[in-house]
Every structure is written in structure tokens, then in C-alpha cells.
Amino acid sequence: MSYRTRFAPSPTGFLHLGHAFSARTAFEAAKANGGSFILRIEDIDHTRCRPEFEAAIYEDLSWLGIEWPQPVLRQSDHLADYQTALEQLKTSGLVYADYRTRKQQAEAALSAPQAGDTAFTPSDSAEPAWRLSLEAAREFLGAAYDALSFTDLHKGPQKADPAVNGDVVLGRKDVGVAYHLAVVVDDARQNITHIHRGLDLYDATHTQVLLQALLGFTTPTYAHHALLLDDQGRRLAKRKGSKSLRDYRHEGLSVTDIKALIARTPAE
Numbered sequence: 001m002s003y004r005t006r007f008a009p010s011p012t013g014f015l016h017l018g019h020a021f022s023a024r025t026a027f028e029a030a031k032a033n034g035g036s037f038i039l040r041i042e043d044i045d046h047t048r049c050r051p052e053f054e055a056a057i058y059e060d061l062s063w064l065g066i067e068w069p070q071p072v073l074r075q076s077d078h079l080a081d082y083q084t085a086l087e088q089l090k091t092s093g094l095v096y097a098d099y100r101t102r103k104q105q106a107e108a109a110l111s112a113p114q115a116g117d118t119a120f121t122p123s124d125s126a127e128p129a130w131r132l133s134l135e136a137a138r139e140f141l142g143a144a145y146d147a148l149s150f151t152d153l154h155k156g157p158q159k160a161d162p163a164v165n166g167d168v169v170l171g172r173k174d175v176g177v178a179y180h181l182a183v184v185v186d187d188a189r190q191n192i193t194h195i196h197r198g199l200d201l202y203d204a205t206h207t208q209v210l211l212q213a214l215l216g217f218t219t220p221t222y223a224h225h226a227l228l229l230d231d232q233g234r235r236l237a238k239r240k241g242s243k244s245l246r247d248y249r250h251e252g253l254s255v256t257d258i259k260a261l262i263a264r265t266p267a268e
């Protein structure tokens with residue numbers, strides 16, 4: 001199978017050095033393996049995504065010398081497909097309705113992080129959140145549930161343990177379908193063979209490997225890389241106001257300077 005990677009940013013802020021590292025790592029891995037690299041815009045959360053951030057993603061990546069084929073898949077153009085996947089899970093009895101408000105759900109998660117409480121009764125939230133039932137998934141997959149695994153190029157063979165994330169929300173009224181489901185549907189339909197992304201998404205992989213098994217998709221190979229830290233040793237994050245690539249560009253840094261900065265990141 002050919003080597004196919006992707007960079008899948010969410011346009012919720014300007015890209016920072018960590019994104020530059022992820023994007024270039026995936027792009028260069030594809031090139032080194034005679035494969036292909038694609039860009040996907042993960043903009044299902046319309047409450048946080050903004051067109052100016054999407055435009056900036058194209059501009060920043062081009063500036064970094066990254067090339068990708070057109071058309072770019074924008075998740076907001078494919079919401080019906082994610083709903084279809086959610087319906088499939090509902091039909092198989094793999095999700096259940098959680099009628100608590102977001103606030104109630106957050107409070108319950110704090111007091112019982114492992115979730116598992118399925119006795120939800122309708123409250124002031126008319127539309128439920130749809131949660132993946134690990135119990136139902138275990139029943140559905142049988143022995144295969146305990147054999148769930150994936151390969152991480154840096155860490156080697158890994159056991160997938162979806163309990164790390166509990167019964168995650170896969171759909172809710174305000175944003176339709178959640179990240180985990182959309183990303184799994186798109187990685188499969190775009191035939192992604194290798195996922196290079198930061199260790200901040202390592203735990204997400206446990207849930208995504210389970211979803212791949214439930215939906216009959218192949219699990220790609222993963223390569224979770226270490227995260228770039230700022231001068232104070234903190235993780236870079238859009239929400240923490242980390243310096244963006246365009247801030248560096250406006251300060252006069254060249255692409256070569258950026259490459260030197262991201263070269264400090266260890267492989268793992």
C-alpha cells in the first residue's frame with residue numbers, strides 16, 4: 001500500500017511552531033517514502049472555527065514550502081457523512097443518549113472521570129448527546145475488543161485501551177458530530193496509511209482505533225511526535241497565545257529560521 005499522510009488542522013486560531021513541525025514531518029515522511037501528503041480542514045465545530053484562520057492555514061503552509069493536492073477536504077462540507085457513521089453506530093446499539101446538560105456532564109466527569117454511568121434521564125436538554133458505549137463495543141467486538149492495537153513508529157506496538165477516554169461523546173446538537181468520529185471517517189475515506197501528529201493526541205488514538213474497528217475501517221500506522229515547548233517549558237497552544245508562525249514571519253524570520261527552530265524537537 002502506498003504511503004499517504006495528512007495534516008488536519010482545525011481553523012480555530014493561527015498555526016504555531018508545533019503545527020509547522022507536524023505538517024513538515026508528515027509532508028517529508030510522504031516524500032521520503034514516495035507517497036502523498038494531503039491537507040484536511042477539520043472545521044466541524046462552527047462555534048470555534050473562523051474563515052480567516054482557514055485562509056491563514058493555506059498561507060502559512062505555502063510559506064513553509066508545503067504542497068498539497070486540490071481540492072482540500074473541508075469537514076463542514078461533509079457533515080452528512082459523519083451523521084451516516086453516527087447512525088450506523090446507533091443502529092448497532094453502540095451509542096446511547098445522554099440527556100444531561102453540558103454543565104452536568106462536565107461536573108459528573110470531574111467526580112467520576114471513568115464515566116460508565118448510563119442512567120441518564122431527560123432534563124432541560126431537548127437533544128441528547130450521543131455517547132459511545134464501551135460496554136456495547138466490548139460485546140459487539142467480543143475477543144477482538146481486548147486485542148485492539150496499533151503501531152506507533154516511535155513507540156512500537158501499542159495496546160489500544162479505549163477506557164482511557166471512557167464513553168466519549170460522538171454527536172451533539174450544537175456541533176453535530178464530534179472530532180473522534182469525523183477524523184476516523186476521513187482518515188478511512190482518504191486512505192491515510194500513516195498519521196504523524198503530536199503526543200497531545202496520543203490518548204485520542206485509543207478511542208479512534210476502537211471506532212475504526214466498529215466501523216470496519218483499517219487502522220493506519222501512527223507516529224506521535226514530542227511536543228515543542230516554549231522558553232518556559234510550556235506546551236505551545238493557540239489558546240495560550242503562543243507565538244504564531246505569522247508573528248515570526250512579521251518579525252522577519254525566514255523559513256530557514258523556522259526550520260531551525262522546529263529542528264529542536266525530539267522525534268518522540
Ligand code: GLU
Binds near residue numbers: 008009042201
Ligand atoms: N484537527 C485536530 C487538531 O487540530 C487534529 C486532528 C488529528 O491530527 O488527528 O487538533
